[in-house]
Amino acid sequence: DTGFGHGLSPDTIYRYSRHLLLPSFGVQGQSNLLKSSILVVGAGGLGSPALLYLAACGVGRLGIVDHDVVELNNMHRQVIHTEAFIGQPKVKSAAAACRSINSSILVVEHQEALRTYNALEIFSQYDIIVDATDNAPSRYMISDCCVLLRKPLVSGAALGLEGQLTVYNYKGGPCYRCLFPTPPPTTACQRCADSGVLGVVPGIIGCLQALEAIKIASAVGEPLSGRMLLFDALSARIRIVKIRGRSLQCEVCGENLVFTQKQFKDFDYENFTQSPLATAPLKLNL
Amino acid sequence: DTGFGHGLSPDTIYRYSRHLLLPSFGVQGQSNLLKSSILVVGAGGLGSPALLYLAACGVGRLGIVDHDVVELNNMHRQVIHTEAFIGQPKVKSAAAACRSINSSILVVEHQEALRTYNALEIFSQYDIIVDATDNAPSRYMISDCCVLLRKPLVSGAALGLEGQLTVYNYKGGPCYRCLFPTPPPTTACQRCADSGVLGVVPGIIGCLQALEAIKIASAVGEPLSGRMLLFDALSARIRIVKIRGRSLQCEVCGENLVFTQKQFKDFDYENFTQSPLATAPLKLNL
Amino acid sequence: MQLTLEFGGGLELLSNSVKIHNVNVELKNGAEKLTMKDLLAWVRTNLIKERPEMFMKGDSVRPGVLVLVNDCDWELSGQLDTTLEEKDVVVFISTLHGG
Amino acid sequence: MQLTLEFGGGLELLSNSVKIHNVNVELKNGAEKLTMKDLLAWVRTNLIKERPEMFMKGDSVRPGVLVLVNDCDWELSGQLDTTLEEKDVVVFISTLHGG
Ligand SMILES: [Zn+2]
Ligand SMILES: [Zn+2]
Numbered sequence: 001d002t003g004f005g006h007g008l009s010p011d012t013i014y015r016y017s018r019h020l021l022l023p024s025f026g027v028q029g030q031s032n033l034l035k036s037s038i039l040v041v042g043a044g045g046l047g048s049p050a051l052l053y054l055a056a057c058g059v060g061r062l063g064i065v066d067h068d069v070v071e072l073n074n075m076h077r078q079v080i081h082t083e084a085f086i087g088q089p090k091v092k093s094a095a096a097a098c099r100s101i102n103s104s105i106l107v108v109e110h111q112e113a114l115r116t117y118n119a120l121e122i123f124s125q126y127d128i129i130v131d132a133t134d135n136a137p138s139r140y141m142i143s144d145c146c147v148l149l150r151k152p153l154v155s156g157a158a159l160g161l162e163g164q165l166t167v168y169n170y171k172g173g174p175c176y177r178c179l180f181p182t183p184p185p186t187t188a189c190q191r192c193a194d195s196g197v198l199g200v201v202p203g204i205i206g207c208l209q210a211l212e213a214i215k216i217a218s219a220v221g222e223p224l225s226g227r228m229l230l231f232d233a234l235s236a237r238i239r240i241v242k243i244r245g246r247s248l249q250c251e252v253c254g255e256n257l258v259f260t261q262k263q264f265k266d267f268d269y270e271n272f273t274q275s276p277l278a279t280a281p282l283k284l285n286l
Numbered sequence: 287d288t289g290f291g292h293g294l295s296p297d298t299i300y301r302y303s304r305h306l307l308l309p310s311f312g313v314q315g316q317s318n319l320l321k322s323s324i325l326v327v328g329a330g331g332l333g334s335p336a337l338l339y340l341a342a343c344g345v346g347r348l349g350i351v352d353h354d355v356v357e358l359n360n361m362h363r364q365v366i367h368t369e370a371f372i373g374q375p376k377v378k379s380a381a382a383a384c385r386s387i388n389s390s391i392l393v394v395e396h397q398e399a400l401r402t403y404n405a406l407e408i409f410s411q412y413d414i415i416v417d418a419t420d421n422a423p424s425r426y427m428i429s430d431c432c433v434l435l436r437k438p439l440v441s442g443a444a445l446g447l448e449g450q451l452t453v454y455n456y457k458g459g460p461c462y463r464c465l466f467p468t469p470p471p472t473t474a475c476q477r478c479a480d481s482g483v484l485g486v487v488p489g490i491i492g493c494l495q496a497l498e499a500i501k502i503a504s505a506v507g508e509p510l511s512g513r514m515l516l517f518d519a520l521s522a523r524i525r526i527v528k529i530r531g532r533s534l535q536c537e538v539c540g541e542n543l544v545f546t547q548k549q550f551k552d553f554d555y556e557n558f559t560q561s562p563l564a565t566a567p568l569k570l571n572l
Numbered sequence: 573m574q575l576t577l578e579f580g581g582g583l584e585l586l587s588n589s590v591k592i593h594n595v596n597v598e599l600k601n602g603a604e605k606l607t608m609k610d611l612l613a614w615v616r617t618n619l620i621k622e623r624p625e626m627f628m629k630g631d632s633v634r635p636g637v638l639v640l641v642n643d644c645d646w647e648l649s650g651q652l653d654t655t656l657e658e659k660d661v662v663v664f665i666s667t668l669h670g671g
Numbered sequence: 672m673q674l675t676l677e678f679g680g681g682l683e684l685l686s687n688s689v690k691i692h693n694v695n696v697e698l699k700n701g702a703e704k705l706t707m708k709d710l711l712a713w714v715r716t717n718l719i720k721e722r723p724e725m726f727m728k729g730d731s732v733r734p735g736v737l738v739l740v741n742d743c744d745w746e747l748s749g750q751l752d753t754t755l756e757e758k759d760v761v762v763f764i765s766t767l768h769g770g
Pocket of ligand 1: 247251
C-alpha cells in the first residue's frame with residue numbers, strides 16, 4: 001500500500017518520512033498539513049523562519065503578504081532572502097525560497113500592503129493566519145479580521161533581545177483586543193526599525209510561530225492559546241504564563257457582537273493607534 | 287566617523303544597523319562577532335538554522351563539517367538545502383546558502399567525516415564549537431575534543447517532538463561526560479533516522495544554538511552553562527533546569543587530567559557507545 | 573514582605589535597566605494585607621526613575637502592559653485588588669510589536 | 672505524599688505514553704521521610720509498564736537519564752538520598768542524541 005489508505009504518493013511518503021514515523025503525528029497529521037492553508041503576514045524577521053519551516057513541513061497552500069522590498073539592512077535577520085534579491089519584492093524573494101525547498105506545495109504571492117480594503121478577501125482564502133508584522137496598527141487590524149472570519153491567529157513579536165508568542169482567537173480563546181483593549185501610547189510602540197533587534201531572536205519566535213501553526217493545522221498537540229511565551233535572550237530565560245480568556249466586554253469578540261465587516265473596512269487603525277501601518281525608514285543616530 | 291572608532295565599513299554598519307542600535311549589544315558586540323570563528327558540526331536539522339543565523343549575524347569565520355549528501359527526506363527539516371542540491375554534499379549546499387545571504391563573511395567547508403584523526407586539527411581553527419550532530423558517539427567525541435582544546439561547546443539535540451540545549455565546557459562549567467559518564471544502552475539511542483522528528487523542532491533548537499554561540503562570541507549576556515533547556519513541542523512547555531557543575535571525578539575534564547590528545551586519537555567512540563558514527567539508512571516500516 | 577519584581581519588554585529602561593528587583597515592601601500602618609494597588613504605588617515611588625507615564629496611567633498600569641502574578645495574568649486574580657503573599661513574583665511586561 | 676512525576680525524552684513510552692503523573696506515594700511503615708531511592712522503587716513497581724531496564728539499572732536510573740527535583744539536577748541534592756517533600760515535582764528525562 002503506497003499511501004497507507006491516505007492517498008500519499010511515494011515521493012510524498014519519502015519526503016515526509018520522518019514525520020510519518022512519529023507515532024503522535026504520523027500519516028494523519030501529515031495528511032491534515034497537506035490539506036491545510038496558512039497565510040503569513042510579513043516576510044521579514046519573523047516571517048523568514050516561519051515561511052521556511054511551513055514550506056518544508058508540507059503545508060498544502062502557503063500564502064505570503066508583504067509590500068516591502070529586500071534591503072541590505074534586513075539581511076542580518078531575514079534569512080529567507082538572499083543578497084541577489086536586494087531591491088526586489090520580499091514576497092517574490094520569499095516565495096522563490098519556499099519553492100526551492102519544496103516544489104510540491106502551492107505558494108501564493110500577495111504582493112501588496114495589507115489594508116482593511118483587502119484583508120477580508122485575502123484572509124478568507126486561508127485556514128490559519130500568522131502575524132509576522134512589525135507594528136501596532138497591523139496587529140489590531142489582523143486580529144480584528146481574524147475575529148470576523150473566525151480564523152485562529154498565531155501572533156509573534158520580537159524586539160531588542162526579547163520575544164513574545166501566543167495564539168489568539170482559537171476555540172473560544174481571547175483575541176488581541178481582549179488583552180489590549182486600548183492601544184499603548186505611541187512612545188511605547190518602538191519597532192525594529194527604530195530600536196534594533198538581535199537577528200536570531202525573531203528567528204526563534206518565528207520558528208515557534210511555525211510550530212504553533214503546524215499544531216493547529218495538523219490537529220496535534222495543545223496550541224499556545226490562553227498562554228503566552230515570554231522569551232529573554234540575554235539571560236536565556238523563558239516563561240510560559242497563563243493569560244486571561246475571552247472578554248465578554250471585548251469590543252470585537254465580546255458578547256455584543258456589533259463589530260461588522262463594514263465597520264472593519266471603515267476602521268482607521270493608524271488613527272486608533274496613532275502609529276503608521278508602513279515601516280518608517282531607518283534612522284541610525286549612534 | 288564611519289566606524290565609530292571600531293573600523294566598521296559603511297556597508298558593515300548598514301548591514302548590521304539593527305544590531306548596532308541595541309544598547310546591550312552595539313558596536314562592541316558586533317565587532318566581537320566579526321572577529322570570532324565558529325564551527326558547526328553537522329549541516330542537518332540543527333545545523334541548518336544555526337548556520338543561517340550565524341552567517342546572517344556576521345560571524346567572521348564560519349566553518350561547516352559534514353560528510354553527508356542532501357536527500358529528499360532531509361528537506362522537511364533541513365531548510366538550508368534546496369532541492370537543486372539533492373545528491374550533492376551538504377557542506378557545499380550549506381556553504382552556498384550562507385554565502386548567498388552574507389558574502390562579507392568567510393565560510394569554510396570541511397567536507398569530511400569528523401573522526402578522532404581530524405577533529406583536533408579542525409577544532410583548533412575555531413573559537414566556539416556547535417554540536418549539531420545526530421548520534422551518541424559523535425557527542426562524546428566532540429565534547430572530549432572541546433575539553434582538550436578548551437573550547438566552549440554549544441550542544442543541541444532534537445528527536446520526535448522534544449528538544450534539549452545546553453552549553454558545555456564554558457568557563458569552568460561541566461562537559462558532556464560530567465553529565466553522562468557512562469553511555470546509555472544502545473536501545474535508548476534512537477536517532478532521527480530511526481524514529482522521526484517534527485521538522486520545526488530541530489529548527490527551534492538550532493536557532494537557540496545560534497543564539498548561545500552569538501552570546502559567547504560577542505561576550506553579551508549569560509550563556510546557558512550549568513543550565514539545560516528542555517523543550518516539549520506538543521504541550522508547548524519549556525523548562526530551564528539547573529544541572530550539576532564540573533565533576534572532579536570526570537574522566538576527561540576532572541582533577542586528574544590524564545586524558546591526552548594521544549588517547550583521544552586512539553579512543554574508539556563507536557565501541558564505547560556501541561553505536562555507529564555514520565548515519566544508518568532510513569527504515570520505514572509503517 | 574519579600575517580593576521579586578521583574579520588568580520586561582522595555583519597561584526595565586524606566587528603572588535603570590535592571591530587570592529583576594528583589595524587594596522588601598512594608599505594609600502600610602494598620603494595613604493587614606498588601607494589594608497590587610499598594611504595590612503599584614510603591615513601585616512608582618521607589619523603582620521608577622524616569623518617565624512614570626510610560627509605566628502608569630491613573631492608579632493602574634498604562635495600556636499595553638501585562639501584569640503577571642506568579643506567572644498568571646492579574647486579570648485572573650482581581651487586577652488591582654489582587655492580594656500579594658510572601659515570595660510572590662510579579663512581572664510587568666510591555667507588549668512588543670516588532671518583527 | 673502528593674508528587675508530580677514527569678517523564679520525557681522517550682521515557683514516557685515506558686508508562687503508557689503518559690508524560691505527567693500526579694501521584695500519591697505513601698511512606699513505608701515506620702518511615703519518617705521519602706527519599707528518591709524509595710520513589711524509584713515505587714515508580715518501578717507502579718508506573719513502569721514495560722522494559723524496566725530502559726528506566727533503571729541496579730537501584731538507580733540507567734545511564735543517560737537525568738533526574739530533576741524541582742527543576743534541579745538530583746546530583747545537587749544528594750541523588751538517591753534526596754529527601755522529597757509534599758508537592759515536589761520530579762522529572763525523569765532521557766538525553767536525546769538526534770538532530
Ligand atoms: Zn476580544
Ligand atoms: Zn567533564
